[in-house]
Amino acid sequence: MRRRGLFFLDRHSIDAAFTLLPLAGCRRSVTSALDCRNGSNIVIDHKRNADKSVPDDNRITACASRRWQFDAQRRVDPGGSCRVWAGTCSDGSAAFLKWHPQRRSWRQEEQALRQWLPQIAQELANRPELLDSSEQEGLLLISAVAGEPVESGTDSEQELHIIHRQTGVFLRELHRLEVVDEDPVALSKAMPERLQGWIDKADGVLKDDQIVQATKCIGDGSLFANDRRVACHNDYQPRNWLWDGHRLGIIDFEHAHLNHPGFDLVRLQVGTWQESPSLRESFLDGYGQYPDWLDDERMDAIITLFAIGCVVWGTQHHQEKLVELGRRCLA
Template sequence: MGQALGATQLDDRWDGGLLGPEQASIAERWLESPQLVADLSWGITDTKVLRVQSAAGQVIIKAGGPENHHLAREIKAHRAYTRPLVEDGRSARLLHADPGANVLVMEYLEGRLVEGTEAEHETGIYAQAGEALRLLHRQESRADDTYEARATAKALSWLDRKHRIDPAVEQEARRRLAEYRPAPVDVVPTHGDWQPRNWLLHRGELRVIDFGRFDFRPAATDLCRLAVQQWREHPALEQAFLDGYGEDPRSSPVWRVDLLREAIGTAVWAYLVGDEAFEDQGHRMLRGALDCW
């Protein structure tokens, strides 16, 4: 049995103790004398995002604990589905990955986050975002007979967890989900969190980060967060996005349920991790989704 590292020992490590000991050792072998530049982690989950100077230049290291499933999704995305984005200069290239240790290394992308800047309200950015999403989605499409039932069951399981959703709202949400009759749908490779907080802008070019929610889903699900945030008050942004994407993948009956399931997951997850602002957004999304009926 090894001893836990003390504060002094952690401070002596190149990563300042931000990675697990095995993860730090693996990254050191990959990168040769890495030096920590900045900790870019959000701090809400245990995912670590480090900007690191290596012998070959700056890179991004992402790592998580053994129960963190986002790294496995991100590795899967980069190994099989980000190539069109990488080749178009819209995403980072995966350099190293160890799924067993839950750690990966990617190219560092220059740019600033679109969220919170003037670019968040520029139609040209949304046209680029639509074009980029089309590159991701169009790679593969498959019929899935069980996706809708699984997604609805997951939404109900979120409601079974601890949350602060108003009981009357919860009751109506459960009723709408129970009434829904799932049917087969086509699913494509999706990002899962397609919005300005995961877009970088560099010299006018949009770049996409964070594939930690990657999975095969209906294409429309990647529009949920934009629809309830940036597009609500600015329909021109929505139209620019759809022009870039080339079509509107939403269909009315399923779209209502997409929004409802997304709202439930947002409200409950945000409560569980203590993100009150995101939880408030989840409650607004819930009210908006139920108003669609």
């Protein structure tokens, strides 16, 4: 019989800019209600961040113990930007403590957990619940989610089709949430600006023909003139899905913000679905429609922007597999 577990792991994932059950023992009050806008509309105070010392692990866990009586038992993140501890609340119930070094990612995950997920029917997917938070400390106290990581490769072919259908159902509901796009920059203008941002950061890692190809593919952004931003996870892939044998679980919402819906499918389009096209059909069956942008120039542009980001970010952070993925997409 397969082992079942409780997971909420912060996976080291690329910047979303290029993709860009209640626990009674913990308090659930949120210390501050935020008006969190999407990623391109958030201004990060770099000077303030630079002046703020980075806390060590003991300081973070001591703060959580003092605030919420959370007992941090082990650190479970693989060494990415966020730090995550598994532990227990005062009544012994499992939970996770997550520390964000950047206010932007804290606000994005806090908003998704506090505002977006409660609007989606619980029976559609297991998902983390926000138990408490501190913006000042960059902390989120989050409920555990049942299941094993889908990326572990232990699920049967039949289970994978069920999983992909359920991921489609959940994403459909996420994309249909009523949200207000407060970004003054239209999506059609934002797309070429994102590309230029990566080109400016490239520091020689992009070839001239890759820049020309990407610029031509995205053009002036008018491809997206009739599209709108929706609530997006922005890192929607098997490493952020859990499976308990019956129901899907979705984790890691630190990149969640309003975006073109294609960015939630790009990882699948260039990865899992390339290897198993039938899984895409199961996903789309759950999603309930065949998006008109999925196989046209808009998806090509999204994949290109994703790939450019993979090459630049992956090179700068020594993520060779990410660089290889980006280059393969651009080939």
